[in-house]
Amino acid sequence: MALSNIALDLIGSARALYQLAGETEGKGRDEDQLAFLRDERAYLNLLLAEYPNTDFAHTILRQFYFSSFQQLYWQAALESTLPELAAIAAKSLKEVAYHHRHAADWVIRLGDGTELSHQRMLAAEANLAPYLGEMFEKDALAGRLADAAILPDPAELQAAFAADRANILTRASLPVADIESRLSGGRSGRHTEAMGHLLAELQYMQHRFPGQQW
């Protein structure tokens, strides 16, 4: 129930962003076309976001990392020179703060729980750690957006993220490894194997019934 509510919030903010992107692009593409009808290489999401929900330890730890990043990102985006983005940031920030609290509670409860839950959280942390550095990479696009004060410089968020992560992992009796950047490429459209499966499932309806509404 929590995860579906979190998903609903994230879909809500994605819709607002896609609407804004469609209007800004000015080629008549709407939110559905942007969300459902692009090829894999045109999606510039973090690899962490496409990591499969293998078990609850992975799912909730990934949620904590992503919410922590988002919270810092939206907080910084409140200062955006684009008023529409600042408005989306303000609205999303309130929702993400709730996700963050929920996920952090679970990370602590499971990390500091039974021997089995602790072991599973250890495995999740080891598997997800290589994806964390990608969040803070400043590529050419992120650099241009940061220079124009439209979106935050992701590199500047790393210290605050590291502090939040260290605080929660320590309270969860989990070791705090360094933030690595071993796996990246999502922001330039180079994805993991999981992405194709995700898109096949999520795009199925629009491919089968193009333009269908209900």
Add this chain to the structure above:
Amino acid sequence: MVSSQTTEQRALAVAAAVPDPEIPALTIADLGILRAVEIAEDGGVIAHLSPTYMGCPALLAIELAVTTALQEAGFQARTERILSPPWTTDWITEEGRRKMAAYGIAPPVPEGRVPDCPQCGSASTEKLSEFGSTACKALWRCTACLEPFDYFKCL
């Protein structure tokens, strides 16, 4: 512009009476979702609505209901989503909080406080889940009367 103000007040009254689809005991004005109505240059009415949660599926239903209610009252109407400033539970009116509790949903309380049981009024309650049946609610339980209840999350 005496006539224009009258139109605006009349339209506001119509829009304000639209019930929330999820909590029909409350109107969208009680919940603070209806921010204002505006008379456009073409004479139509624009209702300004603030979503409680951006992904709230009720929003579309609310927009339709407001447009329909205004049209039935003889207005040319449309709605506009207002994201900024973001909706907050502080915008729920006193009347709204009273109706909410009477309906069986505990109204939001400040961070760190626990809601009273909307059934028996006991202050002895505990959280079961941060999330509930809709985006805006969490699930709580009263330890006095033992009934579970919805709590309207503080946002």
